[in-house]
Amino acid sequence: MARYCRVSAQIFAVYLHQIGVRTGVFIICGRFTLTVAPEAISKTFRVPCSIPYFPRYNIAPGQAVPVIVGGESGRLLKVMRWGLIPHWAKDASIGSRLVNARTETVLSKPAFRDSFRFRRRCLVPADGFYEWKREGKRSTPYRIVLPDKEVFAFAGLWDRWDSSEESVFSFAIITTEASESMKEIHSRMPVILSVEEEYGEWLEAGDFNTLRKLLRPYEGRLHIYPVSRLVNSPKNDMPELILEEENGEP
DNA sequence: CCAGACGTTGTT
DNA sequence: GTCTGG
DNA sequence: CCAGACGTTGTT
DNA sequence: GTCTGG
Numbered sequence: 256m257a258r259y260c261r262v263s264a265q266i267f268a269v270y271l272h273q274i275g276v277r278t279g280v281f282i283i284c285g286r287f288t289l290t291v292a293p294e295a296i297s298k299t300f301r302v303p304c305s306i307p308y309f310p311r312y313n314i315a316p317g318q319a320v321p322v323i324v325g326g327e328s329g330r331l332l333k334v335m336r337w338g339l340i341p342h343w344a345k346d347a348s349i350g351s352r353l354v355n356a357r358t359e360t361v362l363s364k365p366a367f368r369d370s371f372r373f374r375r376r377c378l379v380p381a382d383g384f385y386e387w388k389r390e391g392k393r394s395t396p397y398r399i400v401l402p403d404k405e406v407f408a409f410a411g412l413w414d415r416w417d418s419s420e421e422s423v424f425s426f427a428i429i430t431t432e433a434s435e436s437m438k439e440i441h442s443r444m445p446v447i448l449s450v451e452e453e454y455g456e457w458l459e460a461g462d463f464n465t466l467r468k469l470l471r472p473y474e475g476r477l478h479i480y481p482v483s484r485l486v487n488s489p490k491n492d493m494p495e496l497i498l499e500e501e502n503g504e505p
Numbered sequence: 506c507c508a509g510a511c512g513t514t515g516t517t
Numbered sequence: 518g519t520c521t522g523g
Numbered sequence: 524c525c526a527g528a529c530g531t532t533g534t535t
Numbered sequence: 536g537t538c539t540g541g
Contacts, residue, residue, distance in 0.1 A: 285514095285524045315524070317523045337523095341511075343536045351521055352512050354524080365511045365537060387524065389515075396524090430513080443514075487525055489523045 287314050287384035288497060291406045296380050299406050302330040312496040315489035316354040322411060322426055323378040325458035339427035340416040341366045350425050356412055358431040358470040370412035376457055377426055378408035385486055386441040397440050398482045398497055410446040410457055434472035447473035
């Protein structure tokens with residue numbers, strides 16, 4: 256088994272560049288966390304995973320993110336940009352608006368339906384995500400994790416965009432209405448998949464009923480807790496962002 | 506026919 | 518106010 | 524999601 | 536690329 260070491264942000268950026276994620280046109284960036292080791296991703300999603308160990312506490316749209324896609328020869332981990340650029344787009348900037356896709360309309364929207372139909376579906380590994388609760392003018396960030404903080408996946412869609420200069424792979428995260436526990440914070444939530452059967456179905460199923468069944472609010476137990484406002488800025492990416500605050504409102 | 510959009514979120 | 522970038 | 528920009532010219 | 540609006 257290969258061993259991984261923690262690498263600097265600079266080295267990680269170089270690595271992303273090497274595997275085809277260009278920093279020029281976009282990049283390097285909802286919000287969610289992915290702090291687990293590559294071994295955990297590999298084990299949970301049954302996919303070869305050779306990315307360096309680089310915990311991320313504040314992943315924002317526009318950034319390069321590892322996702323899992325299905326393929327003829329099995330699952331594959333691929334780094335993509337968050338913010339789907341449809342293959343027909345004239346320029347990449349549309350991606351900054353296609354960060355989420357609604358479950359309710361995913362089959363009818365031109366930007367998403369082909370990805371849904373033609374198996375350009377992906378799993379987006381995460382071990383938590385942020386939502387902001389609005390209270391008047393104030394908004395407070397919360398982090399949502401599974402009970403044991405284990406890694407899970409958002410249901411995603413991806414596409415490939417080709418310009419004369421480059422090919423960009425990008426994805427969007429599917430949303431649905433909030434579950435009972437999430438409604439305290441927010442009216443919507445990402446689609447969460449957390450067991451192997453769901454992973455397989457989302458990547459490989461051809462039947463729309465099977466797929467739509469997966470796109471429901473997550474009713475399992477969630478741990479929801481307020482975090483530091485430092486998370487507001489995508490520039491901040493450090494372990495302190497996911498600490499439990501002592502007295503409720505941070 | 507061509508032109509223009511193609512998306513979600515939340516708030517007023 | 519609204520869009521783009523992260 | 525939030526933060527930050529919101530512009531053009533010409534020159535290095 | 537494909538649909539909607541004019």
